[in-house]
Amino acid sequence: MRECTRPRTARLGEVPDGDTVGGSDGPDNALGWHQSLLRNKSMNTERPLLVIVGSANTDLVVHTPQFPVPGETRLGSAFQLSCGGKGANQAVAAARLGARVALVGKVGRDDFGQRALANLQQEGLDTTHVYQHPEAATGVAIITVNAQGQNTIVVAPGANHELLPADLDQAVTLLEQAAYLVVQLEIPLPTVLYLVAWARRRGKRVVLNPAPALPLPDDVYHDLFLLTPNETEAEALTGVPVRDADSARAAAQVLRERGVRNVVVTLGAQGAFLHTATYTGLVPAPHVEAVDTTAAGDVFTGALAVALTQNLDWERAAHFACQAAAVAVTRLGAQVSAPYRHELLAS
Numbered sequence: 054m055r056e057c058t059r060p061r062t063a064r065l066g067e068v069p070d071g072d073t074v075g076g077s078d079g080p081d082n083a084l085g086w087h088q089s090l091l092r093n094k095s096m097n098t099e100r101p102l103l104v105i106v107g108s109a110n111t112d113l114v115v116h117t118p119q120f121p122v123p124g125e126t127r128l129g130s131a132f133q134l135s136c137g138g139k140g141a142n143q144a145v146a147a148a149r150l151g152a153r154v155a156l157v158g159k160v161g162r163d164d165f166g167q168r169a170l171a172n173l174q175q176e177g178l179d180t181t182h183v184y185q186h187p188e189a190a191t192g193v194a195i196i197t198v199n200a201q202g203q204n205t206i207v208v209a210p211g212a213n214h215e216l217l218p219a220d221l222d223q224a225v226t227l228l229e230q231a232a233y234l235v236v237q238l239e240i241p242l243p244t245v246l247y248l249v250a251w252a253r254r255r256g257k258r259v260v261l262n263p264a265p266a267l268p269l270p271d272d273v274y275h276d277l278f279l280l281t282p283n284e285t286e287a288e289a290l291t292g293v294p295v296r297d298a299d300s301a302r303a304a305a306q307v308l309r310e311r312g313v314r315n316v317v318v319t320l321g322a323q324g325a326f327l328h329t330a331t332y333t334g335l336v337p338a339p340h341v342e343a344v345d346t347t348a349a350g351d352v353f354t355g356a357l358a359v360a361l362t363q364n365l366d367w368e369r370a371a372h373f374a375c376q377a378a379a380v381a382v383t384r385l386g387a388q389v390s391a392p393y394r395h396e397l398l399a400s
Contacts, residue, residue, distance in 0.1 A: 100153040101232035101362040105355075106221070106248055107140020108213040108239035109158045109173070109183065110192035111165040112387050114347070118200045129197075136172045137194050137387035138213065139237040139264060142348050145176050146355030146391040147235075150377060152362060155179035155231075157224050158240075159216040165191035166212070172388070182224040186212040192239075202343035202382060208239065208265075216240045218247040228257070232362050233278075235260045235354065238267050249276045260361075262354045266290060275312030279361075281354050282308075283319045298335040301326035317371060319353055319378075321346070325371050336371040343382040345390065352381040352391050373397070 115129040136145075144156040156178050160166035162185045169191060173180050189212040198204045221228065221244065228234065234252055236245055236259065245261070252259045258278035263269070266282070266289035274280075282304075284295040293304040295318060305316040305328035315329040324338040356377035360370035376397050384390035 100151075102230050103144075103147050103152045103154045103358055103362060104157060104228055104231035104234050105140050105144040105147070105154060106157040106216075106234060106236045106240070106244075107143065108138035108192055108208075108210065108237065109136070109141040109156070109160050109169045110138035110194045110208065110211075110213070110239075111135075111169065112137035112194045112196055112347070114196040114198060114386070116198045116385075120197060120199050120203075120205060131385070133386055135386045135389055136169050137196075137348070138169075138192060139239050139262065139351050141169065141173060142351035142387050142391070143235055143237070143262070143355035143358070144173070144178055145388045146348075146352040146377065146381075147359050148176050148178055149391050149393045150356055150359045150397070151394045152355075152359045155182065155227055157182040157216075157221065157227070159184045159186055159189075159212045159220065161186055161189050161191040161212045163191055165193070176388075179227075182220070182227060184216075184220055186215045189215050196347055198345050198347065198385075202346050204345070204347050206347070210239060213240050216244055218244055220244075221248055221251065225251075228252075229255065231257060233258050233260055233358055235262070235358050237262045237264055239265065242267060242269075246270065246273060249273055252276065260354065260358055262350070263290060264350065271311065274308065277313045279315045279317065279357075280308055280313045281317045281319065281350075281357065283350050284321070287318045295320075297323065298326050301335075302328065302333070315367070317357065319350055321349070324375055325353070327367055327371055329367050332367040334368075336368060336375055338375040339379040341379045341383050345385045346382050348387040348390050349378045349382050351387070353378040355391070 112135045114133040116131045117129040121127040144154050148154040192211040192213040193209045195207045253276045260279040262281045263286050266286040287295045287304040291304045291307040295301050295304050301318040308316045318326045324336050326335050353374045357374040360373045380392040381390040
């Protein structure tokens with residue numbers, strides 16, 4: 054089995070009301086802004102803080118030439134046991150790309166939980182507010198990957214569903230320091246809504262990765278700085294089938310009309326469609342041969358958040374995130390697939 058290994062209260066103040074991220078002050082070319090990320094890595098105390106609120110799981114991954122149909126048993130090939138969970142995946146991806154990152158989450162007091170904590174700490178994350186539940190098991194994801202790198206995932210959330218608003222209250226000093234708050238839907242929806250409401254009162258920017266897709270209250274959209282659904286999630290939220298850039302534009306427009314300030318719809322190998330106040334269009338993904346897409350969306354969201362903390366404009370931020378996700382899909386596993394910043398500089 055493969056373990057979780059790596060491949061190799063001061064308030065910030067009011068957030069401006071405008072939707073622009075970065076702009077003319079940013080570097081003029083791709084190499085320049087990659088180098089700016091590298092330079093900022095060394096300034097630990099000065100780098101903006103990303104706080105990720107979300108799940109931490111253990112992934113049990115089986116590779117098989119084809120997915121079984123209901124009632125069918127198929128022989129698989131490789132098996133992996135690795136660290137995952139959307140919150141932890143995004144946190145590790147952001148940390149590897151140069152961000153200062155803290156994770157707020159919950160694991161069990163079991164072997165999987167200890168392994169997850171040790172891995173997060175090894176990656177350089179602040180795990181002060183990754184709590185251990187005395188009874189609930191650490192979350193587990195059962196993942197099947199076919200020969201084309203596509204996957205199916207079933208999650209038993211375990212301790213992730215014990216992350217409650219009271220846990221966020223304990224982390225308020227940390228949350229106050231965040232430049233961006235990033236959250237997903239593998240933790241209880243009331244906890245997500247509590248965080249979003251708290252962020253609105255504090256003038257904090259919230260990035261919501263709506264995975265897995267759940268119905269959201271109408272009033273929450275106005276409080277989101279950024280929403281990052283994939284095709285399936287965008288369709289679930291809007292009712293608009295998303296297959297390409299044109300349909301992604303239509304779905305993103307629905308979400309903007311509901312009040313979301315910025316929408317990025319990820320389109321897999323096609324790239325990402327952006328609908329923001331300052332940029333609308335498709336940012337294409339690099340062409341690669343995918344072997345495992347399990348963590349592609351998480352790496353994309355983590356990388357996009359890093360780019361935003363570095364004040365890149367929307368197009369460059371999405372380009373950076375597409376590059377990171379493209380590297381991730383060429384590797385097996387979730388967290389272990391996330392690239393380091395120097396790999397993107399060399400790409």
